[in-house]
Amino acid sequence: MTIDNFPSQLQPIIQQGYLAREFSAGLQSRIAFRAIADREVFPNRVGETITKTRKGLKSPVTTPMNPSQNVNFDNGLTPSTWSVEQYTLTINQYGDTIDLNVVSEGVGIADQFLANANTNGIQALQSLDRIARNALFGGGVGGVGGYMGGNTCVTTALGSSSTQVAVDDIRGFERLVNSTGQVVSVAQSAGMTVTIGSNAYTLVSVTADSVNTSTAPLGQSGTLTLSTSVSVSDGAAGSPVVSSTAPLVLRPNNRLTTAQLVAPTGNYGSSNYVTGDTLGIQTVLAAVAALRMNNVPTIDGAYHCYLDDQQMLGLFRDGDFKYLYRGAYGSDTYRAGSVVELLGVRFIPTTEAPLQASLGAGVIHRAIVCGQGALIEGDYSGALELPDSERSLVENVDGIMMVTREPLDRLKQMIAQSWYWIGGFALPTDATVNPTIIPTSTNSYLKRGVVIESL
Structure with a gap:
């Protein structure tokens, strides 16, 4: 791979890997929805929708065999098989670019070069995180709806x-x-x-x-x-x-619909303050109980709860939360304003949590508590094998391709810095897991996440 066609100021940056590290720093700047996705490589082309099939389980056997029927080659047994279920995933391409003018940037070309790479990395991260969030909450083409569906x-x-x-x-x-x-x-x-x-x-x-x-x-x-x-x-x-078959949606005080949420009243800290339907630890624990009843596996030992900072504020005001956290982990949690882990839940604040305009009581916030397998990310296998072009520098950073193209304009002044990702997200169902298989399970198609709505 030659870099001789790039300006001399940029060749040390490229040669020592500064460019890729700056792009990667942007990609790693925030832990969010994409982090829970199970990664799979798909060979299909851009624009294609593929159907994946996965097997279910068989019902437990609790009736003893009849000794009088234990004859012949089948020993009185009738063959049974496991059930199957399908989910679909559409492969699309996403990307963007930014130009760097070698002449106009002058002596600052190196700094601008790295700044562009970092900005592209942040944009790529936010783009994939939002695509993952939309799939998680809203579902996708050909699916059964997201965790807000039904x-x-x-x-x-x-x-x-x-x-x-x-x-x-x-x-x-x-x-x-x-x-x-x-x-x-x-x-x-x-x-x-x-x-x-x-x-x-x-x-x-x-x-x-x-x-x-x-x-x-x-x-x-x-x-x-x-x-x-x-x-x-x-x-x-x-x-x-x-x-x-709808996924479970929880609301404080057992509200039946989003419009029934009640706003807090009074001044916080005063005797007349009423919390209203803000997020409390008991609602989170109810979500955890539902996931455990469906035997949803954890992610590195805990369920992930993605929520925005306003919902996090509701937790800090919750009496049960204060009682549970009293004396635990010192006071760092309150000083830092974040929760690391509590009662098997890892709280992850994010600015990408979906908000809904007020229906009369205030802006509606949505958190989601989920376990492993709630989301599938499909990465296009061809993107991982693209050769380096003679006229561009191609870096693969966590499945996202960073492309830096040498100046090709007539004056050899415009460097193009671009990124693209080919893939998609899908929600696999667990419809075959029913009370016959797991007595405590629910009838929901999507069992690996619980949405919590609050004010």
């Missing part, structure tokens, strides 16, 4: 009983996993059981609104069509609409 509310009250109900978010209602483990649309199945208000109905089709009015982050408003008419009481505006 949990919404009625937006337009029914004047009379009807088979159609307008809802704020149709994610998690559009597709389901059939008996053979395939993800199919609701219209191609026997229907999905959905609880609207206080009663269960069978969902037969979903229609997205041409003009999206959803208030949920990454949400899509639409209409649910049921096999039987929904009563006026169940179809009241704001009534909860929850799929039978």
Whole structure:
């Protein structure tokens, strides 16, 4: 690999690896959603959607064999097999570039060169982290919805009983996993059981609104069509609409919908202060209990809780949290304003946590508590094997390709510094893990994460 075509001021930086280290420093500046993804290498091309199949388990055997049937070659046994389920992953390319003018930068060209690399690294990190977050909360193309899916509310009250109900978010209602483990649309199945208000109905089709009015982050408003008419009481505006296979969404004080969250009142520290529906440690522990009941594995010994700093502030104001943390780890936690680990949960503050505009009580914050396997990252195998070009410097930093191109313009003045990543994120389901396999498990398709909504 030759670097003779680059300006002399930059050749020592490239030769000693400063450029790659500066780009890598940007990539490692924040631990966030991408950190929980299991990495897999996929050989498919850009733009392709691939379907992956993974096996389930078999039900335990608790009935003894009948000695009188222990005959012949099969010994009275009937072969059984494990179930399968599928998830889809789309491979796309993401990237950006920045130019460096050798003439205009003058004596500062080396500093600007490294600054551009660092900026590209930070941008690449934030881009992949946001793509991972969107997949985690919002799902992806061809999936069963993200960890916010299957949990919404009625937006337009029914004047009379009807088979159609307008809802704020149709994610998690559009597709389901059939008996053979395939993800199919609701219209191609026997229907999905959905609880609207206080009663269960069978969902037969979903229609997205041409003009999206959803208030949920990454949400899509639409209409649910049921096999039987929904009563006026169940179809009241704001009534909860929850799929039978929806991921668990927790809210303080057992609020049924996002709009029911109640704001704190009074002045903090005074006798008239009421916490309202801010994040408390008991809600986090309820999420941990749900993950453990589904036997979700931890990540390096603890579940990860991604939350923003306002939710973290709610923890510090929570009485149970103060009691649990009293005397533990000294007072560094309160001085630093962060929590490292508590009761099997690793709290990770992030500025990428999705926020929702106020529905009357204040901005809605969402944390997610998740375990290993909640997210799959697919990296394009071809990007890892790209040869170095004679006219560019290519570095592979954690699956992200950093490309530095020598000046090719007529005046040999413009150096291009670029990055790209080819891959995608997917949410694998655990639909085959049911109470027959694990008695304490739930019916949720997505069992490896729990979303917590609070003010």
